Amino acid sequence: MKRVGILAGREITFPESIIKSINEKSSGKVEAEMIKFGGIRLDEPKRYEVIIDRISHEVPYYRATLKRMALEGTYIINNPFWWSADDKFFNFSLAAKLGVAIPKTVLLPQEKYIDAITPESLRNLEFPLDWEGIVNYVGFPAFLKPFDGGGWKNVSKIHSLEELWDVYNQTGTLCMTLQEGIEFDQFVRCYCVGREKVLIMPYDPSQPYLSGSQYVNVENYLTPELHARVEKDVKTICNALGYDLNTVEFAIKDGIPYAIDFMNPAPDAEIASVGEYNHNWIVNAMTDFIFKKLESGFETPDYKWSAMLNPPEKSAKKILPKAKPVEKKARAKKA
Numbered sequence: 001m002k003r004v005g006i007l008a009g010r011e012i013t014f015p016e017s018i019i020k021s022i023n024e025k026s027s028g029k030v031e032a033e034m035i036k037f038g039g040i041r042l043d044e045p046k047r048y049e050v051i052i053d054r055i056s057h058e059v060p061y062y063r064a065t066l067k068r069m070a071l072e073g074t075y076i077i078n079n080p081f082w083w084s085a086d087d088k089f090f091n092f093s094l095a096a097k098l099g100v101a102i103p104k105t106v107l108l109p110q111e112k113y114i115d116a117i118t119p120e121s122l123r124n125l126e127f128p129l130d131w132e133g134i135v136n137y138v139g140f141p142a143f144l145k146p147f148d149g150g151g152w153k154n155v156s157k158i159h160s161l162e163e164l165w166d167v168y169n170q171t172g173t174l175c176m177t178l179q180e181g182i183e184f185d186q187f188v189r190c191y192c193v194g195r196e197k198v199l200i201m202p203y204d205p206s207q208p209y210l211s212g213s214q215y216v217n218v219e220n221y222l223t224p225e226l227h228a229r230v231e232k233d234v235k236t237i238c239n240a241l242g243y244d245l246n247t248v249e250f251a252i253k254d255g256i257p258y259a260i261d262f263m264n265p266a267p268d269a270e271i272a273s274v275g276e277y278n279h280n281w282i283v284n285a286m287t288d289f290i291f292k293k294l295e296s297g298f299e300t301p302d303y304k305w306s307a308m309l310n311p312p313e314k315s316a317k318k319i320l321p322k323a324k325p326v327e328k329k330a331r332a333k334k335a
């Protein structure tokens with residue numbers, strides 16, 4: 001029996017639905033359940049084939065546990081190592097290099113630092129910052145937002161340099177980015193599963209967050225050309241980052257889809273928020289992805305330790321060449 005574990009926070013309907021969906025379609029070969037664990041031993045055996053992680057970004061103990069489970073060969077959705085290393089500014093820069101339209105974005109030094117950091121610790125930091133140069137590049141309106149965040153926390157729309165200073169001065173130790181604001185004609189959020197299946201959801205960010213009225217159902221919302229470009233960009237981004245489950249957001253202006261947020265490795269999937277259609281789509285797509293991969297095998301990310309634990313035969317031979325008799329003699333003489 002192959003086991004799939006779900007690690008979740010307060011959300012209710014997505015964990016319930018994915019467990020039900022996997023168990024109903026498994027014909028007794030796969031079992032899905034909520035995970036339970038406590039103290040993790042360093043020789044903890046493998047318990048799950050796959051774990052769907054929805055919450056370890058908020059619980060360091062869970063993140064460390066998942067990394068340990070990956071060492072045993074459990075496939076984690078999403079990869080806890082990359083997720084720990086990832087940030088939104090890196091992602092913007094990477095996606096821009098890959099041909100995705102990204103609003104002009106600047107990474108800003110923090111407003112405050114931990115107590116142990118004094119002005120002497122920051123000798124590499126340009127001071128004062130060239131604020132004029134930064135806002136001339138980004139323009140107004142702009143969005144001041146964390147380089148790694150979620151839930152619309154600490155995201156502000158900015159209209160002037162004075163307003164920027166005012167808001168920036170309250171950001172404390174958060175590392176922030178300033179991004180060109182796209183005065184969009186259309187807006188979409190896209191689910192991507194297995195780096196290949198995409199659902200484009202028309203989305204109205206002017207409605208209250210998680211209210212259930214943000215996801216609007218509009219037939220043929222995008223032209224076929226835009227639809228194709230958005231789908232291609234979503235796949236490019238998710239393949240580059242290696243996320244098996246992600247949401248990519250686009251603000252669309254003058255026919256150009258600008259990707260403004262795509263580090264969402266535990267995307268909202270609750271019925272009350274995303275609606276029944278989108279919820280069912282993501283549950284079915286994840287179930288199909290997991291079954292397909294349990295059958296064909298999950299690609300193990302390319303870790304150094306993984307190669308050392310399972311050396312391919314060829315490289316094992318390379319590491320241990322047979323010493324020629326002459327060399328043996330020479331070595332014996334030296335000794």
Ligand SMILES: Nc1ncnc2c1ncn2[C@@H]1O[C@H](COP(=O)(O)OP(=O)(O)OP(=O)(O)O)[C@@H](O)[C@H]1O
Nearest residue numbers: 143149150151152153179180181182205251260261
């Ligand atoms: N560059 C931008 N241009 C236009 N609107 C933006 C831009 N950046 C952010 N927004 C608006 O602010 C909202 C929140 O920003 P963002 O998605 O970056 O934050 P978040 O905290 O990651 O949100 P979530 O948790 O929904 O993923 C976006 O949904 C969008 O409506």
Ligand SMILES: [Mg+2]
Nearest residue numbers: 151152249261
């Ligand atoms: Mg967002």
